[in-house]
Amino acid sequence: MAEKRRGSVADHHVTKLLGSSDTRRHSEQHSGGTMVGWTEAERRAIRYVWEKIEVDVVGPQAVASVLIVYPWTQRYFGAFGNLSSVSAILNNSKVAEHGKTVLNSLGLAVKDLDNIKSTYAKLSEFHSEEVNVDPDNFRLLADCITIVIATKLGSAFSPDVQAVWQKFLDVVVSALSREYH
Amino acid sequence: MVVWTDAERAAITGIFSKLNCDVVGPNALARCLIVYPWTQRYFAKFGNLYNAAAIMGNPMVAAHGKVVLRGLDKALKNMDDIKKAYTQLSELHSEKLHVDPDNFKLLADCITIVVAGQMGSAFTAEIQAAWQKFLAVVVSALCRQYY
Numbered sequence: 556m557a558e559k560r561r562g563s564v565a566d567h568h569v570t571k572l573l574g575s576s577d578t579r580r581h582s583e584q585h586s587g588g589t590m591v592g593w594t595e596a597e598r599r600a601i602r603y604v605w606e607k608i609e610v611d612v613v614g615p616q617a618v619a620s621v622l623i624v625y626p627w628t629q630r631y632f633g634a635f636g637n638l639s640s641v642s643a644i645l646n647n648s649k650v651a652e653h654g655k656t657v658l659n660s661l662g663l664a665v666k667d668l669d670n671i672k673s674t675y676a677k678l679s680e681f682h683s684e685e686v687n688v689d690p691d692n693f694r695l696l697a698d699c700i701t702i703v704i705a706t707k708l709g710s711a712f713s714p715d716v717q718a719v720w721q722k723f724l725d726v727v728v729s730a731l732s733r734e735y736h
Numbered sequence: 737m738v739v740w741t742d743a744e745r746a747a748i749t750g751i752f753s754k755l756n757c758d759v760v761g762p763n764a765l766a767r768c769l770i771v772y773p774w775t776q777r778y779f780a781k782f783g784n785l786y787n788a789a790a791i792m793g794n795p796m797v798a799a800h801g802k803v804v805l806r807g808l809d810k811a812l813k814n815m816d817d818i819k820k821a822y823t824q825l826s827e828l829h830s831e832k833l834h835v836d837p838d839n840f841k842l843l844a845d846c847i848t849i850v851v852a853g854q855m856g857s858a859f860t861a862e863i864q865a866a867w868q869k870f871l872a873v874v875v876s877a878l879c880r881q882y883y
Contacts, residue, residue, distance in 0.1 A: 616861070619861055620861040620864060623861040623862060623864075623865050624861060624864055624865040624868055641861065641862050644861075645861070698845070699864075701849065702848060702849060702852045702859075702864060703852075705849045705850075705852040705853040706852045706853065706855065706856050706857060706859050707856075708853070709853050709854070709856060710853060712849070712853055714763075714766055714767040714770040714771065714788055714791075714792065715770065715788045717767060717770075717771055717849060718770050718771040718788075721771055
């Protein structure tokens, strides 16, 4: 079900970009390297969100959330020490460090929206070849990042802004998943 | 049967006590239609859904948002047998409305984001976990008559 959802969102973005309703044809073009298009309004919205958040706060909270809300994800962090309770996870310094690492890489994507695929190429190889992360988990972390941002921004995280931010994270998740195909 | 810890019950009840359902429902449904535009296909009779502003101001969207949250309240009041409480709703959505059940998860996600935005830092990771479990059970109950 997660795969179908990922497919429909990606197909939708490509369909919107190319202006046709034949999603099958556009899936083929998408995997062949169609670039994501960003309008000026979308670029502004992404920068707007980015400027409002503290990377060193949001990152740790989002990674901690993933480990708490989706406990099977803890299997990837065997080397992180004590993850045996909610407070252990929230106080774990390696979890916090990894949260900052994740958000800092998102910052690279924000600064170069037109080259997200190449920004994430090595990270994608790393997560697939070395860390062997199931790519469904990227979406879970993206969802937690979005929720933490919603708690920080309140009503400033309007529906329009949410739509653009989720599109941005979809593109990042897709780039991270690329070396798996 | 789904088992709820006392902490989970408290978290979920606590969230409902803080929410204005007449605000959350409309906001969440509007978001769903804006963030996942293909969902608009189910609301062709709702009039103007042409852009985000139109959707946010659409009274039929707002009214249906309130209906959805009232349905969620029914789940809260029947937490130990949400499956049974949702039997007719599930039949309605599958037999009459023909809603693709994937969309229930999308609306649930939007409800979570609205709740998170309203609660701010009070929406901790633990509370998020309990809330998402609750919505997952509701979504599962809604999907049941499709099989």
